[in-house]
Amino acid sequence: MFCKNCGSALDPNASVCIHCGVPSGQGNQYCANCGNQLQPGAVVCMNCGFSAQQKPVAGPGSKSKLTAALLGFFLGGFGAHNFYLGYQGKAIAQLSIAIASIVLTTITCGILFPLCFISSTWALVESIMILAGSINTDANGNPLGD
Ligand SMILES: [Zn+2]
Ligand SMILES: [Zn+2]
Known part of the structure; x- marks a missing residue:
């Protein structure tokens, strides 16, 4: 080298x-x-x-693409994958939407249940983007590893 x-x-x-x-x-x-x-x-x-x-080469301390995608699939509605990657703003937005959706769903005895799909659908799209490589860096611009 x-x-x-x-x-x-x-x-x-x-x-x-x-x-x-x-x-x-x-x-x-x-x-x-x-x-x-x-x-x-x-x-x-x-x-x-x-x-x-x-x-850009993924360094030893780089975040895992797979971990981020799995967090996105299972806990993404709460912004878990964005917390993991350091995208605090997006993560807090997703978490707030999720909490608001749960509260509103509870208050309305389930009538506003479809609200819960907002942050989970958003997270699902981002999980696919992570796997597809459209999102390939963390919040600090470090490339994601496998
Ligand atoms: Zn050469
Ligand atoms: Zn030199």
Whole structure:
């Protein structure tokens, strides 16, 4: 593995290049696979064919896509998957809608029961988006792992 900023050889476990101080994976001047200098704006390395695109890689501490989707399917009406991914605003909105729906359903002896579908349908759609990769980062922009 090579530094994409200065092209010097890089320890695969190094998080920062010891030559230029740029975080590993940052920069687009050199091929990360063979260290060859890249043409500006190159999509693949002309030397080895390795993708030169800045691909977000799921780090060790990344959130699990599967966990998020399962939370969304089973507890998503309460915003569980959004709490997990750190999307506090959406999570609180879903939780509030769920609580309001339950309260209103109880008060009206079940007449307003369909309200309960609002947040659960919303969560179901988001669970599918997580599985399909439409939602592929957590609230901090970190890519989701498997
Ligand atoms: Zn470097
Ligand atoms: Zn290369």
